[in-house]
Amino acid sequence: MKNPFNHDHPPADTPLVNVQIDGVWTQMPKGLNAVEAARRVGKFIPHYCYHPKLAIVGNCRMCLIETGGPKMDASRAPVLDASGKPEINWVPRPAIGCATNLTEGMAIRTDSPLVQECRRGVMEFLLINHPLDCPICDQAGECKLQEYSVQYGNDHSRFVEEKVKKPKRVDIGERIVLDDERCIMCSRCIRFAKDTVHDDVLGFTERGSHTTLAVHPGQRFDNNYSLNTVDICPVGALTSKDFRFQMRVWFLKETKGICTNCATGCNTIIGSRESTLYRMTPRENEAVNSEWMCDQGRLGFHYIHDPKRLTQPIARHGPETTPLAWSEIIPQVAERLRQFVPEQIGIVASGRLTNEEAFLVAEIRRVLGGDSVLTDYVPRFGRADGILRSADLNPNTHGVTLMGLSNGGASLADLRRSIDAGQIRALVVLHEDLTAEAGWDGATLQKLDLLVTLGLLQNPTTDRADFILPGASFAEKRGSMINGAGRLQRLNRAIPSPGQAWDDWQILLRLKEALGGGNGLHTIEEVFKAMAAQVPAFAGLTLSRIGDLGIELEAAMPKETATE
Amino acid sequence: MSNPRAVDPATQLVEPEHAFPVSEAHGALVTFPTGFEAKCDELITHYPVSKRSASLPLLHLWQETFGHISPQGIEWIAAKLDLQPINILELVTFYPMFRQHPIGRIQIKVCRTLSCALAGSYKLCDHFRERCGTATSDAHGIASSPEGKYAVEFVECIASCGTAPVIMINDDFHEAVTLQRADELLGKYD
Ligand code: SF4
Ligand code: SF4
Ligand code: FES
Ligand code: FES
Numbered sequence: 001m002k003n004p005f006n007h008d009h010p011p012a013d014t015p016l017v018n019v020q021i022d023g024v025w026t027q028m029p030k031g032l033n034a035v036e037a038a039r040r041v042g043k044f045i046p047h048y049c050y051h052p053k054l055a056i057v058g059n060c061r062m063c064l065i066e067t068g069g070p071k072m073d074a075s076r077a078p079v080l081d082a083s084g085k086p087e088i089n090w091v092p093r094p095a096i097g098c099a100t101n102l103t104e105g106m107a108i109r110t111d112s113p114l115v116q117e118c119r120r121g122v123m124e125f126l127l128i129n130h131p132l133d134c135p136i137c138d139q140a141g142e143c144k145l146q147e148y149s150v151q152y153g154n155d156h157s158r159f160v161e162e163k164v165k166k167p168k169r170v171d172i173g174e175r176i177v178l179d180d181e182r183c184i185m186c187s188r189c190i191r192f193a194k195d196t197v198h199d200d201v202l203g204f205t206e207r208g209s210h211t212t213l214a215v216h217p218g219q220r221f222d223n224n225y226s227l228n229t230v231d232i233c234p235v236g237a238l239t240s241k242d243f244r245f246q247m248r249v250w251f252l253k254e255t256k257g258i259c260t261n262c263a264t265g266c267n268t269i270i271g272s273r274e275s276t277l278y279r280m281t282p283r284e285n286e287a288v289n290s291e292w293m294c295d296q297g298r299l300g301f302h303y304i305h306d307p308k309r310l311t312q313p314i315a316r317h318g319p320e321t322t323p324l325a326w327s328e329i330i331p332q333v334a335e336r337l338r339q340f341v342p343e344q345i346g347i348v349a350s351g352r353l354t355n356e357e358a359f360l361v362a363e364i365r366r367v368l369g370g371d372s373v374l375t376d377y378v379p380r381f382g383r384a385d386g387i388l389r390s391a392d393l394n395p396n397t398h399g400v401t402l403m404g405l406s407n408g409g410a411s412l413a414d415l416r417r418s419i420d421a422g423q424i425r426a427l428v429v430l431h432e433d434l435t436a437e438a439g440w441d442g443a444t445l446q447k448l449d450l451l452v453t454l455g456l457l458q459n460p461t462t463d464r465a466d467f468i469l470p471g472a473s474f475a476e477k478r479g480s481m482i483n484g485a486g487r488l489q490r491l492n493r494a495i496p497s498p499g500q501a502w503d504d505w506q507i508l509l510r511l512k513e514a515l516g517g518g519n520g521l522h523t524i525e526e527v528f529k530a531m532a533a534q535v536p537a538f539a540g541l542t543l544s545r546i547g548d549l550g551i552e553l554e555a556a557m558p559k560e561t562a563t564e
Numbered sequence: 565m566s567n568p569r570a571v572d573p574a575t576q577l578v579e580p581e582h583a584f585p586v587s588e589a590h591g592a593l594v595t596f597p598t599g600f601e602a603k604c605d606e607l608i609t610h611y612p613v614s615k616r617s618a619s620l621p622l623l624h625l626w627q628e629t630f631g632h633i634s635p636q637g638i639e640w641i642a643a644k645l646d647l648q649p650i651n652i653l654e655l656v657t658f659y660p661m662f663r664q665h666p667i668g669r670i671q672i673k674v675c676r677t678l679s680c681a682l683a684g685s686y687k688l689c690d691h692f693r694e695r696c697g698t699a700t701s702d703a704h705g706i707a708s709s710p711e712g713k714y715a716v717e718f719v720e721c722i723a724s725c726g727t728a729p730v731i732m733i734n735d736d737f738h739e740a741v742t743l744q745r746a747d748e749l750l751g752k753y754d
Contacts, residue, residue, distance in 0.1 A: 167578070167580070168578070169576070169577050170577070170578060170580045171577040171578065171579060171580065172580055177577055200648040200650065201648065202650065203651065203653065203654045204654055205653055205654060205657040205658075206657045206658075207654070207657070207658040208658070214580060214650075214653075215580060215650070216649045216650035216653055217580070217653075219650070241577075
């Protein structure tokens, strides 16, 4: 992700300068701003309008600090103190930290009495017209105004006048709601819209004591990245329609995840409570998505709680369906599959499988007959937007390709023809609906003697299936995927699977064992290890070594699935 | 398993309250007098570094030409300067001298600041308002007469404090205006 600004990451070759931060001398890249410099030595300068990825405008004044420079003697040489360090000449008035760029010999104080006094003043002004509707505000619990009030503000209000009234619950976009009374006019959202996603529709009207954040009349903030403004809005002025009033944020358990709605694989934080996923927010990863994600990806999780979710393993005998325990159904599936010769079996894999699942599918295929088992995956393409979204809508095309399950979709037609011709009589379909998504008609599926599906939702393919195996969604399982740029990243389990639905790797592993391929794998770590032993791209890796931010795979990724 | 979604009328969203009704945005459009666009282009050449700096001059020109700044004006000026309309709307709503609706044709400004106030400008302003039959003031403090002939505004110091009370009628300056002089002056403008 290319940000117009990266104030927190100056170019590596930036020269260092000597600076004093709260009395301690250290070296920092020249030109770094004081907020970032303080952060690097573990000090925090509170700020509202400053954001490392946005233009610096210095309008909130929360980051006021004291600055100084070396004291010079008559011959313009620095005056040194007893320890040989330059003495500081402090500037008598405060300066904003976000727009203070380090120069040689600069000194800053981040927490002096003057600085504390400044912060109290800024907080008092910000709160004058604030509606203080924290009890019903979605931001409560992760609101900078609340946090800084506690840390840097006053313990009481001196304000006896009338508060300024402004528009509330304003519908400014498809997925976003504005409460102008809560807005502290930091302009982060305006700068994000304009500079990061080039959709300059937000602005301040009526500037003065009635400053109002607004969309231009007749325009809307419908941008596919609009919900990032909800994240960067320091207060509850911008809220997500999807998440509004759904859950108090402090009840949310946070799990590190990745978005599986396209091949970019934006890093996320999954917010869940008990077995419900409530929201996804971007997690910083400069190698992938920086601090952003698209709205489609962010909201593209509700299907996992769809009423059509499959929660019970089911076997069908003619018109009858029988719910079965996993221990019963897996041997039955294996038994039926064994009745076919390799040339009679087909597998439809999916770019939604994790590497581990794809590896196990490849193992099953080997047991069933290897290359004689016609196999492909279902490609899925949209349009790259030049910001984050990839044209490849499968999260793990590289992974299924690496495991030898993909022929780029070219074999799907052969598969279908062979079924229609009665050559292929058994089909295993993983996380795909062949009707709506691959465009097959039901007649082809009717020709099959055996159809086994593993997936999440009931659909026309599962309606025809002889065995329905309910799997786990991206938020319910562990495993890894390779994004479009060849980065190996991890999924983590945020919530349990509903009902009897089970981790796909467990299902696949048991099926493989039942087919006669027992190999002493018991945990996902062991599956990864077995995979790493076979797949050179993963040589030397373990699931834990992937880490939270993923790692660049050295092996070159196949070209035909490149994302942009 | 499904995510419980609350529906409550108290959480119903409201339409954005705009500085002008959206329906007006493409209402009656003005046609440009000859030379208007050429004048705009000429003004833009005064700002070789950034066209954006021509925003205020163009707004002034628009208001002088058409009496007020309509949605059409905002959108046209934005397009002219390769800006977005919101960038222009921000300016129009910030500067009190820009008006978003028409006012009376003959504009009377009465000074209200100290010298003039001491010299009777409050009475003078009331007198004008009465004689012109202007209604209550708009958001900009300008009171226009219903037929659209007069607009009376009580303004801050117009820098002739020694000859108080002073007024301006359109672009003309008048000093030491008594009530009688006020009536004479009104007669001169039509
Ligand atoms: S809505 Fe939020 S981000 Fe935008 S200006 Fe207001 S406080 Fe800042
Ligand atoms: S760009 Fe792709 S990976 Fe990122 S949030 Fe959107 S859909 Fe998800
Ligand atoms: S963070 Fe520096 S002025 Fe707002
Ligand atoms: S006080 Fe009226 S002109 Fe200055």
